[in-house]
Amino acid sequence: MYEFIKKLVKSIVPTSFIRKNDKLLRRFVSLSYRGNAYECNICNFTMTKFIVLSNGNKLCPKCGSLPRTRQLWQLIEPTIAGKDILQFSPSKSLSDRIANSNPKSYVTTDYEDEFEADKKHDIQAIDELDNSFDIVICYHVLEHIPDDRKAMSELYRILRPHGSCYIQTPFKDGDIYEDNNINTPEGRLAHFGQEDHLRIYSVAGLKSRLEENGFKVEVKEYLETEDNRLGQRETEIILIATK
Ligand SMILES: [Zn+2]
The missing domain is CATH 3.40.50.150 (Vaccinia Virus protein VP39)
Incomplete structure (x- = not known):
């Protein structure tokens, strides 16, 4: 689902806009993931879960790591x-x-x-x-x-x-x-x-x-x-x- 939405957004919105507003967009996405079970050591966000990609990789909802x-x-x-x-x-x-x-x-x-x-x-x-x-x-x-x-x-x-x-x-x-x-x-x-x-x-x-x-x-x-x-x-x- 995450990959589908990302692809959709990328096809509609110019890359320059996404790059400029990336942090804001991710902060918005991460709101529904706030919690304490998991942690990203790069942005220090703590969350209920990672976003799981179709290849099984776990993506940080806040910084995208x-x-x-x-x-x-x-x-x-x-x-x-x-x-x-x-x-x-x-x-x-x-x-x-x-x-x-x-x-x-x-x-x-x-x-x-x-x-x-x-x-x-x-x-x-x-x-x-x-x-x-x-x-x-x-x-x-x-x-x-x-x-x-x-x-x-x-x-x-x-x-x-x-x-x-x-x-x-x-x-x-x-x-x-x-x-x-x-x-x-x-x-x-x-x-x-x-x-x-x-x-x-x-x-x-x-x-x-x-x-x-x-x-x-x-x-x-x-x-x-x-x-x-x-x-x-x-x-x-x-x-x-x-x-
Ligand atoms: Zn992170």
């Missing part, structure tokens, strides 16, 4: 202050929170103009100096990129020594599945799960590709807690690639 964003925030919150940060495809909920957590600098970038962002970097040729950032957030980006090895080497280049890149993509078991001959939206949807996905990584495959490009990689795996107060997914996997 997804489970993966709340899990990421739990991990990076203590590390933000005083750091130079670059975020690809910045969701509004998280970018507001990072901006208000005293980073030294914070740059957001989105190539497809899907999110409001400062820059429009091509991740295969990032227009930033070497060794510029302590933290890079690269969530659900690499599976869209034709030359993902070049993207990884660019991420490595712009990170400072000991800096970390937080990475997530959809995952499957086994090896990375990619095939350049599958190049239509229909084919990509059928084989890779989305019309604009060029591959599906496995955790081990992505880890080893990052390692080939110089990174040390730690795989963090989180399981849903019993009370699931933060609305986590059953399993959430984050790769921390460190220079």
Whole structure:
């Protein structure tokens, strides 16, 4: 129902208006969810329940955060202050929170103009100096990129020594599945799960590709807690690639 209404609103109302009034619209939606059973750690809203999307993901009615964003925030919150940060495809909920957590600098970038962002970097040729950032957030980006090895080497280049890149993509078991001959939206949807996905990584495959490009990689795996107060997914996997 939520997705249907959102789609409907998006088809009628200009994107610029939605972006400008997003907070107001969400505050209105969240009124009927007020309570104490669950909590969003990004906007601190407490609620009777999350909005459950058709894929099972629990969405915060107030800030629109997804489970993966709340899990990421739990991990990076203590590390933000005083750091130079670059975020690809910045969701509004998280970018507001990072901006208000005293980073030294914070740059957001989105190539497809899907999110409001400062820059429009091509991740295969990032227009930033070497060794510029302590933290890079690269969530659900690499599976869209034709030359993902070049993207990884660019991420490595712009990170400072000991800096970390937080990475997530959809995952499957086994090896990375990619095939350049599958190049239509229909084919990509059928084989890779989305019309604009060029591959599906496995955790081990992505880890080893990052390692080939110089990174040390730690795989963090989180399981849903019993009370699931933060609305986590059953399993959430984050790769921390460190220079
Ligand atoms: Zn929230």
